[in-house]
Amino acid sequence: MKKKESTFWNMLWSLTLITAVAGGLLGYTYRLTKEPIAQAAKAGREKAIQQVIPEYDNSPLDEQLTYTVHNEFGETPAIIYPAKKGGTLCGAAVECSNNTGYGGEIRIIVGFEADGTIRDYQILKHQETPGLGAKMGEWFKTEKNNQSIIGKSPENNNMQVKKEGGDIDAITAATITSRAFLGAVRTAYAAYCESLKGGSHE
DSSP: OHHHHHHHHHHHHHHHHHHHHHHHHHHHHHHHHHHHHHHHHHHHHHHHHHHHSOOOSSOTTTTOEEEEEEETTEEEEEEEEEEEETTEEEEEEEEEEEEEETTEEEEEEEEEETTSOEEEEEEEEOOOOTTTGGGHHHHTTOOSTTOOOTTOOTTTSOOSBGGGTOSBOOOTTOHHHHHHHHHHHHHHHHHHHHHHTTOOOO
């Protein structure tokens, strides 16, 4: 009986030691990789911002602010990265998402000129169908029929698919994705305009 008890306690001690060592190694690995991962994420976001906004001389990432848009999608948080030159606002990049895509969340960053005209956009995250909804990364930049949103202002153009009375051609066989993408664009525009008018920042 004593031998069995001794074996049990030895096994328990060994398992405890292994767990402690494994936990320590995981913690050490996390500390080693946390900063490089954060730096990589920051660099990726900076690159996306640079691609969509006018030339600037400030640090949009450091001057970012958050704003909650209240629209048909409920309360949608957005991150605004202001672009300034010589201290004057020349545009902004707005990051937001829409959860009504065919595959769920679509996260985008939209660049606006100072007057609210869309300068460019990038897709940050999506799970849409390859060859269909996934084409949104280029579809809404293509100067064909009424696909492109570049150079247009949501104030003067109805950023909805034509099937719903809007001005924009939906991606062929991917209306759900198109609807969600354009919904995110409208949210981004609302965040840009409302935050500039002195809305409640968070």
